[in-house]
Amino acid sequence: MLPTGRSSSVAWATKTRREIRETGTADGSVVVVPVGSIEQHGHHLPVATDTLLADAVAHHGAERAGGDVPLLVTPPVWTGFSPHHTSLGGTLTLELEDLLAILEQVADNALENDFDGVCFVNGHGGNASIIDNAVSTVGKSSPR
Template sequence: MLPTGRSSSVAWATKTRREIRDTGTADGSVVVVPVGSVEQHGHHLPVATDTLLADAVSHLGAERVADDVPLLVTPPIWSGFSPHHTSLGGTMTLELEHLLALLEDVADTALENGFDGICFVNGHGGNASVIDNVVSTVGKSNPEVEVTGLTYFQLADSFIDEIRESDVGGMAHGGEFETSLMLHLHAEFVTMDDADAEYLDEPYERGTQDLLVGGALSIYREFEEYSASGAIGDPSLASAAKGEELFDRLGDELADVLRSVSEQAR
């Protein structure tokens, strides 16, 4: 899976085994693993939204440092941990322990090619705790490797107020943020006439209030308790122009992370 409309010079899937080994054995090499999900995103976005976006941001960030950092981006992990979405249909989810084991296997075998560092780039909030755990388990089993992970949309925290128009709650599941990115990257999969969503209304003050406004308290609910359509936020404020700016700036942020991982791994 590659970003729409262009090939990628850093795609693991397009390389030969010799090219992969040559990259992996270079000093400061990094392997990037996009991690997404296949889960409902309301009536206007495709179920692969999280996978498509994590994959695209991973490639963009990697391409921006490819002249300085030897690195490759693996094919995305397309299924995540999404049990809270299954009641609405369209969702495929792994068990928590199966996702952790899958990520560990992908990492361990990728690192056998000599890479000095690895970065998991997650695109689904429900995977965040698994990413934290796999950084620890892979790091423990590969003490010589720089093991890192992040959730890509959190990279927007420093600049999001310059772009967003929605109030807190408007950038959630299928809201202004994700819909804008999808309009920029994959407009052919977006049906704005069906963009039926509502603002996130979490009764716990210390719970998550927005995609970029977290809270100390974790809560489990079936997703339909938050939204009849399966989307939360304000997709009516989304635009391809916002998506282009978000994508560009997320690429810069991830590029900085990958450059730092490479430096630490040398």
């Protein structure tokens, strides 16, 4: 599940439900959501480059801050908004509204697990405005 050599100390996917809830109920808890894309990156890089980089940055940063802040990193949202890359091959893209809905739902679910905040780590320029919109709407319908 995690790349070889990666610590699972902050990985949501390696935790039990009790461990997730314990982290979430701690004061100042944050869930980190890496957001990437699957698209061409020339002839020399894998199509998951944006996802791999966002995930690596999220985990590295979380592991460095983990002693000071209760946090967990979700598995990455691996597909983003990349319709401008489809003609080049290898692209898997979502519609703008679908990606926004996924980000909102992931964030709202994290808040339902008692986390105090959500941090999106973006690995793809085409996702920026959608993530900005999600940040504006997350938690609006939540009773928190």
